[in-house]
Amino acid sequence: RVLVMDFGSQTAQLIARRVRDQNVFCQIVRCDLTADRIKELNPKGLILSGGPASVYSEGAPRVDPGVFELGIPILGICYGMQLMCHLMGGEILPAESREFGRAACSSKNSNRLFNGLPETFNAWMSHGDQVGSLDGMFEVIASTKTCANAAIQHKDRPIYGIQFHPEVTHTEFGAQLLSNFVRDICGCSGAWRISSLIEQEKQIIRDKVGNNRVICGLSGGVDSSVVAALIAETIGDQLSCIFVDNGLLRKGERDQVEKNFTEHFKTDLHVVDARDRFMNELAGVDDPQKKRKIIGKVFIDCFRDEAKSIENAKFLAQGTLYPDVIESGANPDGPAATIKSHHNVGGLPEELGFELIEPLRDLFKDEVRRMGLELGLPEEMVWRHPFPGPGLAVRCLGEVTEERLSIIREADAILIEELYAAGLYRDIQQAFVVLLPVQSVGVMGDARTYENVAAIRAIESEDFMTADWFPFPHDVLQRISTRIINSVRGINRVVYDISSKPPSTIEWE
Numbered sequence: 001r002v003l004v005m006d007f008g009s010q011t012a013q014l015i016a017r018r019v020r021d022q023n024v025f026c027q028i029v030r031c032d033l034t035a036d037r038i039k040e041l042n043p044k045g046l047i048l049s050g051g052p053a054s055v056y057s058e059g060a061p062r063v064d065p066g067v068f069e070l071g072i073p074i075l076g077i078c079y080g081m082q083l084m085c086h087l088m089g090g091e092i093l094p095a096e097s098r099e100f101g102r103a104a105c106s107s108k109n110s111n112r113l114f115n116g117l118p119e120t121f122n123a124w125m126s127h128g129d130q131v132g133s134l135d136g137m138f139e140v141i142a143s144t145k146t147c148a149n150a151a152i153q154h155k156d157r158p159i160y161g162i163q164f165h166p167e168v169t170h171t172e173f174g175a176q177l178l179s180n181f182v183r184d185i186c187g188c189s190g191a192w193r194i195s196s197l198i199e200q201e202k203q204i205i206r207d208k209v210g211n212n213r214v215i216c217g218l219s220g221g222v223d224s225s226v227v228a229a230l231i232a233e234t235i236g237d238q239l240s241c242i243f244v245d246n247g248l249l250r251k252g253e254r255d256q257v258e259k260n261f262t263e264h265f266k267t268d269l270h271v272v273d274a275r276d277r278f279m280n281e282l283a284g285v286d287d288p289q290k291k292r293k294i295i296g297k298v299f300i301d302c303f304r305d306e307a308k309s310i311e312n313a314k315f316l317a318q319g320t321l322y323p324d325v326i327e328s329g330a331n332p333d334g335p336a337a338t339i340k341s342h343h344n345v346g347g348l349p350e351e352l353g354f355e356l357i358e359p360l361r362d363l364f365k366d367e368v369r370r371m372g373l374e375l376g377l378p379e380e381m382v383w384r385h386p387f388p389g390p391g392l393a394v395r396c397l398g399e400v401t402e403e404r405l406s407i408i409r410e411a412d413a414i415l416i417e418e419l420y421a422a423g424l425y426r427d428i429q430q431a432f433v434v435l436l437p438v439q440s441v442g443v444m445g446d447a448r449t450y451e452n453v454a455a456i457r458a459i460e461s462e463d464f465m466t467a468d469w470f471p472f473p474h475d476v477l478q479r480i481s482t483r484i485i486n487s488v489r490g491i492n493r494v495v496y497d498i499s500s501k502p503p504s505t506i507e508w509e
């Protein structure tokens with residue numbers, strides 16, 4: 001595997017993903033790991049990420065200079081390159097101005113790093129400082145107009161530095177360059193596959209679980225479904241799944257989960273019908289935060305009650321993903337915690353007393369999807385848009401009632417059907433209907449109507465931290481609107497939400 005040392009870069013995760021695209025396993029570690037620890041971890045290569053600091057600023061992150069003596073191939077990107085040169089005697093020029101954007105980069109000689117790349121290619125720059133003079137140890141292997149030392153190589157060691165960012169798609173041939181580094185220079189075989197990971201995780205699960213029973217909470221979403229499918233394949237009837245029907249689900253969601261996990265995976269599935277319990281607790285509540293709190297609490301109560309009825313259960317399986325692990329700071333070798341902008345409702349508290357199994361903790365979302373497909377989960381489940389823990393309750397603005405939920409469910413199903421029909425479902429990362437607590441006047445036939453307004457939300461997003469509204473073709477919007485107004489009783493007006501995040505959020509509550 002290859003390790004990415006993180007100097008606070010916004011693209012450290014992207015670097016790791018791009019390396020994994022080369023079928024090479026890659027993990028992100030903190031930048032202050034000692035050379036001894038790195039040696040113990042025994043990576044085939046190291047990538048030093050970019051970062052916002054200047055090597056001269058106080059408290060700028062450093063790396064143990066011992067890593068340069070380990071004989072492991074190293075690629076420094078942007079700040080990573082500057083730091084490397086700085087520690088090995090080169091001179092870093094403070095920024096007079098920032099360079100940001102594409103620059104034509106020409107490689108000076110045929111270097112292994114640039115194998116298969118044209119002599120000149122567009123590289124994406126985003127830096128202030130740059131490497132000025134090189135100490136005698138390095139030689140220049142590529143330049144741009146404004147950056148003489150755009151890429152460098154150590155004269156006797158497999159240590160490289162590049163000022164540009166090969167991990168972003170704006171850099172042409174970035175994938176080829178990373179492949180040259182990890183496959184050719186580091187000698188990684190490129191044999192890392194989802195299928196080998198599945199086998200590896202199965203073995204870990206078997207060793208850990210023994211004859212005990214594992215509980216897995218299903219939500220209908222892709223992460224928990226993949227966890228359950230993986231464990232079901234590994235230990236069969238030692239797995240019990242709990243699915244809490246809180247009455248706040250999308251149309252057909254419960255049926256789909258039941259069908260998959262009783263027919264296909266033949267799991268011991270406990271469906272807790274808690275619809276009345278949730279509705280009773282939510283009656284009369286219209287404050288968004290209160291709704292969330294109630295739903296979170298009732299969910300945990302229901303889950304706990306059901307879990308008690310399952311004998312011998314020692315483990316709880318959860319669909320924690322790699323980005324959550326990175327952001328939580330939970331891994332001692334991983335980078336420090338960052339603050340998440342929202343908290344998931346539906347997370348289970350530690351005091352439930354189970355030992356955790358988290359077989360997806362090394363995976364990015366797209367890898368989880370690939371794993372799901374490989375395990376035989378249906379496409380529509382694997383590609384399903386994310387759905388918040390509090391479900392339709394946060395899309396039913398104001399008080400949640402059965403009647404309003406059923407209006408949303410019908411309208412939402414039409415929206416999703418039309419997205420599939422238009423071939424747009426996968427271009428959009430999340431789309432749903434919000435029922436507003438507003439009535440407006442309309443006319444149907446000869447009669448005046450006074451009914452609800454529904455808003456459509458559809459967004460494009462990489463990571464759900466920022467998002468843009470989707471630029472729908474007008475005819476698709478028109479079909480969605482006409483079908484909803486004609487066939488969903490209770491809605492006489494449809495509006496489209498054209499707000500980006502920030503400043504708006506994706507959900508309305």
Ligand code: XMP
Nearest residue numbers: 342344345386387388389390464505506507
């Ligand atoms: P916002 O509305 O914060 O949403 O822009 C970002 C993403 O998170 C989902 N979301 C939630 N997921 N529990 C969840 O499990 C929640 O309480 C929650 N609130 C928002 C939202 O659907 C979007 O994908």
